[in-house]
Amino acid sequence: MSGNNKNRDPLVAEKRYGAAAPKKAAPARKPRKAKRAPVKRRGLIGLLTAFIGGIFRAIWRLIWGGTAIVATMTGLGVYYYASNLPPAESLIDGRARGSVTLQDRTGETFAWRGDQFGGMITTETVSPHLVNAVVASEDKRFYTHFGVSPRGVASAVRINLRAGRGPLSGNGGSTITQQVAKLLCLGVPYNPTDWDSEAAYEADCRRTTLWRKVKEAVYAMGMEAAYTKNEILTIYLNRAYLGAGSRGFEAASERYFGKSAAELRPAEAAMLSSLLPAPSSRAPTRNLEAAQQRANVVIGLMEVQERLSPELAEDARTNPATLSSAAKQDTGGYFADWVMASGPEFFTRNTTEDVNIRTTFDQDIQASAEDALEWIFENKVREGSEAEAAIVVMSADGAVRAMVGGREAPNVGDFNRAIQARRQPGSAFKPFIFAAALEMDFSPNDYVNDTDMCWSTPGSGNWCPQNYDRQFKGPVTLLQSLVESRNIPAVILSENVGRDIVRQVAEGFGIESDMADGPALALGVSESTLIEMTGAYAGILNGGSSVDPYGLVELRLQGEAEPLMGLGGGIRDRVIRERAARELTWMMNQVVERGTGARAKIPGWQIAGKTGTTQSARDAWFIGFTGDYVTGVWMGYDDNSPLAGVTGGGLPADIWRETMTRILANQQPVPLPMQEPGDGLRRSDPNFQPGVEAPAPASPASPDAPNSPNDGAILDVLNNILNNAN
Incomplete structure (x- = not known):
């Protein structure tokens, strides 16, 4: 059987099952390569490599883990700040104190104090040029970043390091948003109980540390999450200093x-x-x-x-x-400081409201005084001199029009020599002695003996004053003794009238300083301020009534129609009779016309004034007035050193003349309210009290009677009084 099938084809699936497609043969598998056995490194190099590799793997895991933690914490911080930020409108005005705007006598603003805030503005209401200028100069990437600019920070650190500074010192690389965060002090409000002052609070807010920069960055990102860009910029435009x-x-x-x-x-x-x-x-x-x-x-x-x-x-x-x-x-810095100090503290220095104060200030008069002082020191004072000077100009009612407290333009709170320097006025005090004498019915024509005299003072022995020229002229009129500023007659007259009376008159005119008890009172050894002395002379100009120098006319809250307070000074009580004031004004006019104040003359104008020079010329004064203005000038050294070759009739009179020449330019001359006494001699009723209208005596010595026929007898009486005083 087997032999018969020898030449037949083999039985295959296609033939066995008819229509089934033939299957392709599977490709032959390649044999697997054998795994390479790991190379085992041995020795020191292998151990070192393994150790370094382990470190890098640990660092890598730490970086990723740390980044995740930082990102989480940053996100939580941003969310916290963003969710707790108030509406942007509530952050516009963050001042802890209010502002004071000072206006001159015409209503023009001349000075500002406190924190000025002009009202809310937005990016839409301001000039677009302002928005563009701020963004261009402060943060050109403002509209694209998320609150922090890493590129800006890196650039700032590089610049700081190249300049030899610390990485956080100098340039900060802060965005506008970060600057706003700093202005808001990272959300920490000012609390007076936690800080010594607002300045200390702001200094702490500006403090730069690494941790604070981190918080600032997180806060800035929180703002970016909570507000629009325009809201952030609006806060910046309103709060930036x-x-x-x-x-x-x-x-x-x-x-x-x-x-x-x-x-x-x-x-x-x-x-x-x-x-x-x-x-x-x-x-x-x-x-x-x-x-x-x-x-x-x-x-x-x-x-x-x-x-x-x-x-x-x-x-x-x-x-x-x-x-x-x-x-x-x-201009007007010294004046503004004075008004701020004289007003109610809760509406001036420590106000939490925005306040407007209208004042007596005259910017043109102030400019005249400043220009005059500068001219004198440039042209008549040796270069490098550290001598100082002060000027006060006021009206007859005490309204201060200008104030110069020193040669340099002041910063707020600088020492103001016009109101703070207490110096001896010297002979500038003498008009108060003559005011007392005229009030007691002495005449400018009465005589007093200019002779060598000494007074015994308890604890100090004899006091023997000298005249400036070291001469004694014998009997001189009261007028001559004032015109020539002779010391001995002034002391004799003060002793004759009575120190208490002289003191009473001086205090009545506004001299508040403690005055000397002894005879030296007459020579101005008691310290006073320039504004006190100028105000006292204003009382002479206005006819004998005291004035309270003032600068504040009206104080009102911004936006309110009704003022909270009015005039801070003005004319007060009568001190001497008008006739005495008019006669004294005439005597002081003669001081300028032919006496020690001659350098203060201004052609065409009637001027009255008095010089003052203290011992060793440590202080030099000239105070004078026209029909409209009283101007006081003081000159000296802050350390009380003597002036070299300066008297009140010298440089101070020059400063006075230069100041008033500028003030009076293009004005019509105003006559002084003065009265010549006539030729007669007269004496007062010894019971007369200054400031009280005395009954007219029946004798011919009545102040309103014709010249007395007994002039010689009165002169004898006066000489007897003077001899007894000797």
Whole structure:
């Protein structure tokens, strides 16, 4: 059987099952390669390699794990801050104290104190040039970052390290959002019980540490999550400090340019934006030219970033920003400090309200006084002199029009020599002696003996004053003794009238300082201030009534129609009769016409005044008045050193003349309210009290009677009194 099938084909599936497709044969598998046995490294190199590899694997796991933890913590921090931030509108005005705006007698603003806030502004209500200037100069990626700019931080660190500073010292790389976070002190409000002052609080908020920068970044990202970009920028525009007490761009625009932030030109917007890095030192009131140069840098940035067209950029460079007239003058600092100190503290120095104060200040008169002082020191004082001077100008009712407290323009709170320096007035005190004598019915023509005299003073032995010229002229009239400022007659007259009476008259006119008890009272050895002395002379000008020097006219809350308080001073009680004041004014006019005050003369004007020079010329004074103004000048050294070759009739009279010449320019002369006494001699009723109208005596010596026929007898009586005093 097997043989018969030898030549037959083999039986295959296709034939067995008909239509089934033939299957392809599976490819032969390649034999598996045998696993390579791990190479076992042995020795020190193998151990070291394994150790380093283990460290890298651990670091890698730590980085990923740490990154995850940091990301989680950052996210939680961002969520915490974002969910706890108040509405953006509530963060616009964050001042802890209010502002005081001081206006002059015409209503023009001349000074600001406290924290000025001009009212809320937004990115939509301000000039678009301001928005572009701020973004261009402070954070060009503001609208694209998430609150923090890693590129900016890296760049700042590199700059700081290259400059030899610490990585966080100097440039901070902060975005506008981070700056807002710092302005908000990371959400920590000011609490007076936790801080010594608001300045200490702000200093702590600006403190830069690594941990604080981290918190600042997280807070900034929280703000980005809670607010829109425009809301963040609006907070910045309202809270940024821009120098001169200006909080926010609206206040700064009003302060420097006298206009709203909505009206700013590109040059003005650029100048304000350039203040942000260092607002106090960069203030345009300090150096306008430097401020204009910094503004040009910002204009360049705006142009490069296409936030300002080339045409507008060129126009801004050609027409730089300039200061308003009030900011340009920058006068009245001493006066403003005085008004702030004299007003109620809760509405001035420590106000939590925004306050407007209208004052007696006259900017033109102030400029005249400052210009006169500068001219004298440039032209008549040796170069390098450290001598100081002060000036007060007031009206006859005590309204202060100008005040110069020193040669340099003051910073807020600087020493004001016009109101704080207590110095001896010397012979400038003598008019009060003559006022007392005239009130007691002495005449300018009465005689007093100018002779060598000594007075015994308890505990000090004999006191023997000298005249300035070291001469004695014998009998001289009261007029001559005042005109020549002779010391001996002044002391004799004071002793004759009575020190208590002299003291009473001086105090009545406003001299509040403690006065000497001995005969030296007559020579002005008691200390006083320039404003006290000038106010006392105003009482002579107004006819014999005391004045309370004042600068505050009206105080009102901003936006309120009714004032909270009115005049802070003015004319007070009568001290001497009008006739005595008019005669004294005539005597003081003769001091200028032919006496020690001759250098104060101004052609065409009647002037009355008195010089004063203290022992060793440590103080030199000239106080004088026209029909409208009383002006006091003091000169000396702060350390009480003697002046070299200076008397009250010298440089102080020159300063007075230069000041008043500028003030009176283009004005019509106003006559002095003075009265010549006539030729007769007279004496007062010994029972007469100053300030009280005396009954007219029946004798011919009545002040209203004709000249007395007994002049010689009266002279004999006076000489007897003087001899007894000797």
